[in-house]
Amino acid sequence: MAGRQDGDRRAPGPEADPWARELLDQLRPGGRDPRKVVAWLADAVTGTAGLLDGSGALLAGSPAPVDRALLADLASGRIASASCQEAGRHQRLVRVAHPDHPAVAVLAVDRADPFDRRGADIVSRTAQVLELLLAARGTATAGRRLRRATADLRLAILQLLMVEDTVSARRVAAGFWPGLLDTDTARVYVLEAYARERDRIAEECLDATRERALVVRCPAVDRHVIVLTPHDTAADQLRSVAGRRPGTFLGGSTPQRLARTATAYGQAVSALAVARFSPDQQAVYAERTHPERLMDPAALHHWATRLLRPLDRLAHHTRAELLATTRLGLEFTAVSAAKIMGVSRNTVRARMERLETLLDADLSDLTVRAVVHLALNAEAGGDDRDRADEGPDVAGLADLLGGGALRGWASGLLGRLDPDARGLRRTLRAWIAEGGNAERAAQRLGFHPQTVREHVRAAEPVLERQLLAGGSDLYEAVLAHLALGTLDAPALPRTDPGPPDAPVHG
Numbered sequence: 001m002a003g004r005q006d007g008d009r010r011a012p013g014p015e016a017d018p019w020a021r022e023l024l025d026q027l028r029p030g031g032r033d034p035r036k037v038v039a040w041l042a043d044a045v046t047g048t049a050g051l052l053d054g055s056g057a058l059l060a061g062s063p064a065p066v067d068r069a070l071l072a073d074l075a076s077g078r079i080a081s082a083s084c085q086e087a088g089r090h091q092r093l094v095r096v097a098h099p100d101h102p103a104v105a106v107l108a109v110d111r112a113d114p115f116d117r118r119g120a121d122i123v124s125r126t127a128q129v130l131e132l133l134l135a136a137r138g139t140a141t142a143g144r145r146l147r148r149a150t151a152d153l154r155l156a157i158l159q160l161l162m163v164e165d166t167v168s169a170r171r172v173a174a175g176f177w178p179g180l181l182d183t184d185t186a187r188v189y190v191l192e193a194y195a196r197e198r199d200r201i202a203e204e205c206l207d208a209t210r211e212r213a214l215v216v217r218c219p220a221v222d223r224h225v226i227v228l229t230p231h232d233t234a235a236d237q238l239r240s241v242a243g244r245r246p247g248t249f250l251g252g253s254t255p256q257r258l259a260r261t262a263t264a265y266g267q268a269v270s271a272l273a274v275a276r277f278s279p280d281q282q283a284v285y286a287e288r289t290h291p292e293r294l295m296d297p298a299a300l301h302h303w304a305t306r307l308l309r310p311l312d313r314l315a316h317h318t319r320a321e322l323l324a325t326t327r328l329g330l331e332f333t334a335v336s337a338a339k340i341m342g343v344s345r346n347t348v349r350a351r352m353e354r355l356e357t358l359l360d361a362d363l364s365d366l367t368v369r370a371v372v373h374l375a376l377n378a379e380a381g382g383d384d385r386d387r388a389d390e391g392p393d394v395a396g397l398a399d400l401l402g403g404g405a406l407r408g409w410a411s412g413l414l415g416r417l418d419p420d421a422r423g424l425r426r427t428l429r430a431w432i433a434e435g436g437n438a439e440r441a442a443q444r445l446g447f448h449p450q451t452v453r454e455h456v457r458a459a460e461p462v463l464e465r466q467l468l469a470g471g472s473d474l475y476e477a478v479l480a481h482l483a484l485g486t487l488d489a490p491a492l493p494r495t496d497p498g499p500p501d502a503p504v505h506g
Contacts, residue, residue: 052108053106070084071093074094090114092123093108107127164259187232188252190225201245205238213230220337271283274286294405308323311355325341330363409483410479420458427445427456431455463477
């Protein structure tokens with residue numbers, strides 16, 4: 001047995017020998033696979049070859065018996081290579097740096113004939129090529145891990161914003177992207193593309209915005225990329241990204257306070273539905289008339305305060321948690337809301353069920369969902385003066401929904417469906433009354449369930465609202481029916497003014 005101390009190795013050169021050219025070919029873009037290199041080596045020396053880690057475990061190639069003491073000397077760096085002969089078997093061992101292992105790897109080559117200078121050169125040069133490939137692979141792996149960690153961090157910031165924890169979101173963002181969230185308002189954009197292209201589009205968005213926007217791969221929809229940007233100039237850049245890719249849609253929100261990121265996200269998704277019908281496949285959420293804007297602001301906020309008063313008994317952080325979770329849970333499915341928030345769907349459902357119990361409200365009823373959604377948005381949009389007990393006395397929901405302006409808006413909105421001979425308005429009302437269940441609505445109307453779905457889907461572009469997916473657009477359609485009296489107002493607990501219950505901290 002013989003060994004040598006570690007020394008400089010010569011890089012493979014363009015020798016005339018064909019084996020050198022073949023070895024260099026392993027570094028071409030089509031190759032670069034350590035397993036293929038080890039297999040090539042075995043053929044080149046007419047023997048067997050294996051790449052082992054410091055403990056002797058096989059990484060590539062064929063297993064080879066190696067003396068444990070000799071393997072330890074190689075792995076520790078005491079020697080760089082060794083040769084041994086036993087029972088008619090000739091073995092050549094070379095230490096190979098391996099970035100994914102704490103020590104090194106060892107290239108073990110066996111053959112029946114002794115290693116001449118040519119054979120020894122092939123083994124030595126192959127070890128150098130393997131070092132290059134393993135180093136490149138280690139760099140690529142580290143890069144992927146860094147990109148994944150960065151993406152996870154962006155998602156965590158978005159999830160904090162979704163539950164209105166702007167203080168924590170700014171604190172996390174400041175250490176990595178200084179100034180990114182140093183803003184009072186921001187817009188949210190959602191790009192929709194083929195799932196296989198999402199990663200590339202996300203990278204293009206990062207490049208286009210020069211990382212001055214929060215770019216997140218949506219955890220709930222594998223075709224969506226979410227972009228939160230405090231700079232309106234990013235709109236043109238994102239339109240450019242979407243415009244040069246066929247089949248890519250872009251929806252954007254209006255400017256919203258950071259604490260209302262969830263609202264902005266809902267607007268962007270709603271605009272995305274409109275973009276699918278637009279020639280340029282892009283749309284921004286329209287500043288249309290919303291039903292709550294046609295109600296007396298002070299009366300609306302006082303009514304919402306009284307409806308949500310049972311939550312005042314909770315500790316502040318628990319109350320905020322229930323409200324934030326329910327807002328998202330009313331906009332999206334429990335599964336999607338859970339992914340957006342980074343919690344389990346059971347957690348989302350448990351929090352919403354607790355709110356149901358406190359409010360004595362059945363959220364499986366679409367009219368109840370719409371009314372609670374109205375109250376939650378009013379509560380989030382009001383300030384402390386609006387939520388004070390002083391102010392106009394509102395008897396109940398009927399007073400809010402009975403105004404002439406609101407009824408006029410509702411009549412105009414639903415009246416768009418009247419010209420369609422299929423009776424879209426009748427189908428939509430029955431579908432809402434049955435909680436958005438197409439089968440039950442079909443039984444009521446004497447239709448096939450698929451016909452109900454097609455009618456509701458056909459109503460979406462007419463109303464310019466997303467209905468089947470639920471959320472704010474659907475709740476506006478529900479409120480329009482309630483305002484016109486074509487649906488019964490939900491039975492909710494009394495909201496008469498009175499002193500709030502004393503807070504408890506449990």
